Amino acid sequence: MDTQAAxxxxxxxxxxxxxxxDDTGADVTISAPAGWKIRKVIExxxxxxxxxxxPGDRVEADGTDLAPYLDLxxxxxxxxxxxxxxxxxxxxxxxxxxxxxxx
Amino acid sequence: xxxxxxxxxxxxxxxxxxxxxxxxERLVRxxxxxxxxxxxxxxxxxxxxAHLKAKSASGGEDVFVxxxxxxxxxxxxxxxxxxxxKTLTYEHPTDLEHLPVIxxxxxxxxxxxxxxxxRDPGRVDQLVCFSLTRGYYDSCHSPQPHQKWTPGRHWLYSxxxxxxxxxxxxxxxxxxx
Numbered sequence: 001m002d003t004q005a006a007x008x009x010x011x012x013x014x015x016x017x018x019x020x021x022d023d024t025g026a027d028v029t030i031s032a033p034a035g036w037k038i039r040k041v042i043e044x045x046x047x048x049x050x051x052x053x054x055p056g057d058r059v060e061a062d063g064t065d066l067a068p069y070l071d072l073x074x075x076x077x078x079x080x081x082x083x084x085x086x087x088x089x090x091x092x093x094x095x096x097x098x099x100x101x102x103x
Numbered sequence: 104x105x106x107x108x109x110x111x112x113x114x115x116x117x118x119x120x121x122x123x124x125x126x127x128e129r130l131v132r133x134x135x136x137x138x139x140x141x142x143x144x145x146x147x148x149x150x151x152x153a154h155l156k157a158k159s160a161s162g163g164e165d166v167f168v169x170x171x172x173x174x175x176x177x178x179x180x181x182x183x184x185x186x187x188x189k190t191l192t193y194e195h196p197t198d199l200e201h202l203p204v205i206x207x208x209x210x211x212x213x214x215x216x217x218x219x220x221x222r223d224p225g226r227v228d229q230l231v232c233f234s235l236t237r238g239y240y241d242s243c244h245s246p247q248p249h250q251k252w253t254p255g256r257h258w259l260y261s262x263x264x265x266x267x268x269x270x271x272x273x274x275x276x277x278x279x280x
Contacts, residue, residue: 018134025133025260054249063271087138094265095234095246096210 015074018087019045034075038066041074045090056093110221110241111179116149123149123173126259133260139267149173151181152191153263157203157270159277167203169266171259175237180252180262183236184229185213193229200280202229208274210234211265215279217242235262 013034019042020027028048032041042059046052059066061083069082077083127145130136136143142154151171158164168188171181187198195216205213212232220226220241230238234246235257246252269275 020135022264023261024256025129025135025258025264027134055247063268089264091268093250094210095244095250096212096232096239 013075015078015086017041017045018085019049019090020087021045021049021051021090023090023092024049032074034073036074037070038072038074038077039070042066042070042088042090045088049090051090054092058091060089060091061087110243111175111237114175114178119149119173119176122177123151123259126177127151130259130263135260135264135267141263141267149176151259152186153266154188155263155267155270157275158272159275160272163277165203165275165278167201167270169263171262172237173259177254177258179237179240180235180257181237181259183231183238183262183266185231195227195229196280200278202279203270204276204279205269205274206276208269211269219243231266233265235265 014031015034017030017032018027019030026049028045030041030044030048032044062085064082066088069077072080078086124145127143130151131143135141140156144152149172151173153169153171155167155169156164157167168186168191170184170186170191170193172184173181175182184193185202186193187201193201199215202213202215205211210233212230214230214232216227217230218227220228221243222241230242232239232242232244234244234250235252239246240252
């Protein structure tokens with residue numbers, strides 16, 4: 001287990017994930033049992049943040065899209081070293097259509 | 104009847120200043136400021152300067168200075184420009200080298216010399232274009248409701264965070280000019 005991840009895990013096997021909601025800058029810490037799926041960690045974060053998933057939302061860890069890892073258990077996720085600092089960002093889509101002016 | 108002009112509107116200076124000061128202080132204290140090495144300066148009025156680190160896929164690192172002008176904040180997002188770190192302004196084409204090259208970042212445009220601002224048709228200026236910058240609204244865009252700048256929900260952090268992501272791999276590739 002990564003040193004940082006180990007520091008975030010308590011003696012009962014829970015690991016603390018920090019989840020930041022990029023739209024508002026709000027964050028929550030989710031203490032997740034080793035058997036939870038990453039999907040559950042994120043659902044819990046939305047709930048604690050008082051947010052609901054929006055069209056185009058994505059979750060990243062230091063730029064890595066977490067979509068392929070949502071069904072990993074917390075224990076497996078940590079062992080694979082995917083996000084050593086256990087910090088996730090929920091990113092909402094911004095608008096940015098084509099423009100009429102010239103550049 | 105004349106058609107109302109699209110785009111942002113003026114905000115009383117005292118309100119804009121109070122909002123800028125409040126959110127500058129929140130920004131400095133935010134955990135991501137330390138996490139990503141962001142540095143901010145505030146002129147005590149409506150101008151916040153953000154020093155943001157950039158990283159390319161090849162491992163190259165750089166720092167860009169972004170001016171966040173809160174003249175219409177927070178009814179509207181900050182007017183956002185990459186600036187010359189010495190003058191803290193942007194002159195085209197002299198300051199082109201102080202702009203990053205950002206490729207493939209979704210819903211993001213960086214135009215070194217844009218013409219077509221709705222409030223000032225004669226204006227030619229840099230446009231950083233996404234729905235959390237004022238220029239986006241002053242260049243005739245209409246975002247989806249859930250993407251629209253929302254005072255009390257969006258703040259300086261929201262804008263800075265998008266800029267930070269755009270300055271990371273694989274999107275950031277170097278400097279213009």
